[in-house]
Amino acid sequence: MSDLYGDVVTLDAERVAPLGLRDVDARVLIDVGLPRFAAPSFTVEVEGGPDFLTFFDVETKFGPQREVVFGGPPGRLGMRYSVNAGQGFVMLAQLRGKAHGEIVNNDLAGFVTFLHAVDSHRIRAAAEPEVAAASFAELSARLHELDPHSFEDPEQWWATILARVELE
Numbered sequence: 124m125s126d127l128y129g130d131v132v133t134l135d136a137e138r139v140a141p142l143g144l145r146d147v148d149a150r151v152l153i154d155v156g157l158p159r160f161a162a163p164s165f166t167v168e169v170e171g172g173p174d175f176l177t178f179f180d181v182e183t184k185f186g187p188q189r190e191v192v193f194g195g196p197p198g199r200l201g202m203r204y205s206v207n208a209g210q211g212f213v214m215l216a217q218l219r220g221k222a223h224g225e226i227v228n229n230d231l232a233g234f235v236t237f238l239h240a241v242d243s244h245r246i247r248a249a250a251e252p253e254v255a256a257a258s259f260a261e262l263s264a265r266l267h268e269l270d271p272h273s274f275e276d277p278e279q280w281w282a283t284i285l286a287r288v289e290l291e
Contacts (some may be wrong), residue, residue, distance in 0.1 A: 128158035132167050142191045143208045148231040161238050163199050169195040206231050215280050227280045235268050258291055
């Protein structure tokens, strides 16, 4: 991660424990980390709140659920990524105006894998334009295989990110 992003945010176990995350998601924050900045998809340095690692409990038809905010898309005030503490899925929510959200990955490890794969492709394609199309085809196939749910609708977050990356 640090080879690609430079500045990676990792947390100690004492800071993660109060969040109530599943062990597998906690390990991602402790052992793998999150890039401080990964344009155009992600930053931990969100503006306008809720801030990094804010958590809130919401009542759903399935009972109480805890959401832990871990970042947002750069420059998108009011949009936040959160991980569901009990089930692990990652959601992108629009919190300003008409609130809505969508599940973007099945778990935090998948989210980090998507970020890393997309950004690795972007760097490779910029350095070697002659392999950009083949690299993109490999990227798209890999991400579709890892989490097909993320591409069921062309308006879903990762589908729109891939469409943008394909045009670069």
